Each structure stands twice: as structure tokens, then as C-alpha cells.
Amino acid sequence: MTAACECRDVSKWFDGLSVLDHVDLEVPEGAFVTIIGPSGCGKTTLLRAMAGLTGVDAGEIKIGGRTVMGPPEGVAMVFQGSGLMPWKTIYDNVAFGLVVAGRSRREIGQTVPRFIEKVNLTGYERLYPYQVSGGMRQRAGLARALAVDPSVLLMDEPFASVDAQTREVLHDELLTIWERERKSVVFVTHSIDEAIVLSDVVVVMSRRPARVTGLIEVDIPRPRRERTVRGHPRYADIRERCWELLEEARHGDQP
Ligand SMILES: Nc1ncnc2c1ncn2[C@@H]1O[C@H](COP(=O)(O)OP(=O)(O)O)[C@@H](O)[C@H]1O
Ligand SMILES: [Mg+2]
Secondary structure, eight states: OOOSEEEEEEEEEETTEEEEEEEEEEEOTTOEEEEEOOTTSSHHHHHHHHTTSSOOSEEEEEETTEEOSSSOTTEEEEOSSOOOOTTSOHHHHHHHHHHHTTOOHHHHHHHHHHHHHHTTOTTOTTSOGGGSOHHHHHHHHHHHHHHTOOSEEEEESTTTTSOHHHHHHHHHHHHHHHHHHOOEEEEEESOHHHHHHHOSEEEEEOSSSBOEEEEEEOOOOSSOOHHHHHTSTTHHHHHHHHHHHHHHHHHSOOO
């Protein structure tokens, strides 16, 4: 089976600064894969490279079996700040990807309310981003990404800037949506707990230049909710394993 996303021996430099170092990563179709790693190691760079927003200097990234040369079809991204346009309403922000894709007015009119409902924003369509909470902005960013029906969803620390309680609610909402839609997801976070709660596989990256230092399978059954995952007998073990790998990644040999 073709992987949804495949990185083969990917390296990247910024003006002589080595950021990605022989990264190999495979995201199976329909899997939820989360990347954790120290701040500044190259996680966003890797995600941007997958989205075709930046090139790589060596190796190859494939989405749906095709080498990424520019922004590939079927890939949508959710950014750390919501990435919403402040001059557009929540409705128009969610519609944006569909408008850019040249979908008909009729299709847009049918699709947007459906996704606004999915992320629990019904009733807030006419408000502007500054008029809603951070959690609601992230929901709108997710709805905008999902509305184009991507085959691969890239999420870069989407919940990093919301408070802990809201984050828990958003985790459960994302789990519910994902369990229904089964998109292939690459999710970036620096939170081990967030990684375990959401993913099938946790990928640990080293500090810069980022290499993949380990993969941890999260063998906790679905459907999941944040509290049931945290209460699962496997949770502590998996968490410990992540910590160990992340510690190794932080303190690995100086280049
Ligand atoms: N456009 C750029 N130009 C130069 N350096 C960059 C650029 N983007 C990122 N970097 C550098 O690459 C490294 C990795 O950044 P990033 O991928 O954002 O890390 P992370 O998302 O893991 O925190 C950092 O040292 C950062 O300063
Ligand atoms: Mg980042």
C-alpha cells in the first residue's frame, strides 16, 4: 500500500545551519502520527517541507506516492496560530480553501456549515477572529483544513496557545472527528501527553539537526477520550518510554 506521506533520507540546511539530518519517516494511510522533539529542532521545517512550502536539500518527500515539488494536492495544514485572516469572518475563513480551489458557490454553501457544525462553531459564523476565543479560532482553522477534504492533514502545535482545559476539550473533539474521518494526520507537539492521547505512533526527533531517534506505538484502543487514555494501564509505560527517548534526544552527542 502507498504510504500517505513518506520522507526518505531528507536533509535540509538554512544558510549552512543543518536543520534536518537524514530524516526517514513513513505515515501509513489513515494513521495519526505525532512528532515530538525539543523546541527549535526542525519540526515545523519538516511539516512545511511536507506541505511543499519549503524545499529540501537532499532526499525526497512523497505524498500519496508523488514527490513533493510544490504544495501538493490533498494536503491541508493547521497552523500554531490559527492562521485565520483577521479581515474575514469565521464563515469566510472556513470557506477560503474551497474558494481558492474554485469550488462552486452551491458546493461551498453546503460544505461550510457542515464543517462549522463539526467543530462546534454553529452560531459564530458571522463573527471575526478577534471576537472569538483562542480555542474557537483553532477550531475554525481545523474546519478550514478539513473542508477541502484533504487526504493528509498536517497540524503544527495547533493547541499550544490555548489553556489546559480548552485543550482537553479540543483533544476530545479532534478524536471524535478523526475517528469518523480517518484522515492521515501528521501532528507536531512538544507535549508528550498530547502525543499519546491522540496518536497511533509517536515519532521522537533529536535536537537540531533533527533526526528520528525513535518510534513508539501507542497501543491503546479507540475510540479514545483524553481521560480514558490517561487512565489506561498502558499509559504510564508509554509515557516513560517517550520521556526516555526525548531525554536521549535532548542530551545526545554534541555535533
Ligand atoms: N526560514 C528560515 N531561515 C533560517 N532559519 C530558519 C528558518 N526557519 C527555521 N529556521 C531555523 O531552523 C531551526 C528549526 O526551526 P523549526 O523547524 O521552526 O523548529 P521547531 O518547529 O522544531 O521548533 C531553528 O534553529 C530555526 O531558527
Ligand atoms: Mg515549530
